Amino acid sequence: MIKAEQKPVDEILGFLDAYKRILLVGCNGCAAVCHAGGEREVAILAATLRMARKKLGQKLEILEETSPRQCEPEFVDALAGKTEDVEAILSIACGVGVQALAERFSEIPVYPGVNTMFMGKTVEPGVWVERCQACGNCVLHLTGGICPVTRCAKQLLNGPCGGSRDGVCEIDGETPCAWQAIYDRLKATGQLDRLELFVPAKRWGRESRDRGPRTIVRGDLKQ
Ligand code: SF4
Numbered sequence: 001m002i003k004a005e006q007k008p009v010d011e012i013l014g015f016l017d018a019y020k021r022i023l024l025v026g027c028n029g030c031a032a033v034c035h036a037g038g039e040r041e042v043a044i045l046a047a048t049l050r051m052a053r054k055k056l057g058q059k060l061e062i063l064e065e066t067s068p069r070q071c072e073p074e075f076v077d078a079l080a081g082k083t084e085d086v087e088a089i090l091s092i093a094c095g096v097g098v099q100a101l102a103e104r105f106s107e108i109p110v111y112p113g114v115n116t117m118f119m120g121k122t123v124e125p126g127v128w129v130e131r132c133q134a135c136g137n138c139v140l141h142l143t144g145g146i147c148p149v150t151r152c153a154k155q156l157l158n159g160p161c162g163g164s165r166d167g168v169c170e171i172d173g174e175t176p177c178a179w180q181a182i183y184d185r186l187k188a189t190g191q192l193d194r195l196e197l198f199v200p201a202k203r204w205g206r207e208s209r210d211r212g213p214r215t216i217v218r219g220d221l222k223q
Pocket residue numbers: 131132133134135136137138139140147148149150
């Protein structure tokens with residue numbers, strides 16, 4: 001899932017300096033799961049912002065909403081009735097949700113209340129780690145299910161680089177070397193022969209971001 005963390009309150013307050021009535025919108029999808037932008041976080045952030053503005057002697061009216069998923073058009077449309085007389089929208093969904101609101105409510109300034117960090121997994125409560133960079137052409141079948149794009153500091157597709165020491169990456173002396181992990185995993189699963197397969201350089205222009213946003217079109221689902 002997408003992982004995000006809330007921006008510093010002072011930064012958010014700076015966005016809202018000029019406004020007296022805003023709509024704060026959370027998301028019950030990924031942002032809620034990583035405790036950055038669900039219903040609970042909406043309530044806490046709204047209370048924090050109101051208090052901070054009150055201390056400054058400035059009123060801030062905050063309407064609170066939490067969308068089931070801010071990246072889906074039907075749920076964004078459902079917010080239309082909540083925007084009357086609203087001067088700005090603060091979204092604590094991921095960057096996709098923020099942009100979905102900005103596209104739908106083109107006359108209202110929309111601000112991000114969280115920093116979208118990465119796609120990752122939960123290690124333990126309160127700890128998340130990045131696991132995928134959406135490179136557009138997955139190679140996990142060749143690398144024992146361990147992503148070299150995300151977990152190797154040099155994003156080597158045909159590693160290792162030779163700098164690994166005792167299973168640790170040379171970059172910072174504490175992060176596990178992705179290619180050591182790939183080797184160990186392939187060995188454990190009897191697939192070491194996969195290390196002999198050359199993985200061609202990625203065609204980043206087609207598979208990734210160099211040409212602007214990528215699009216998936218499923219003809220069987222499109223109306
Ligand atoms: S190879 Fe690409 S798609 Fe697969 S996990 Fe890594 S970044 Fe994600």
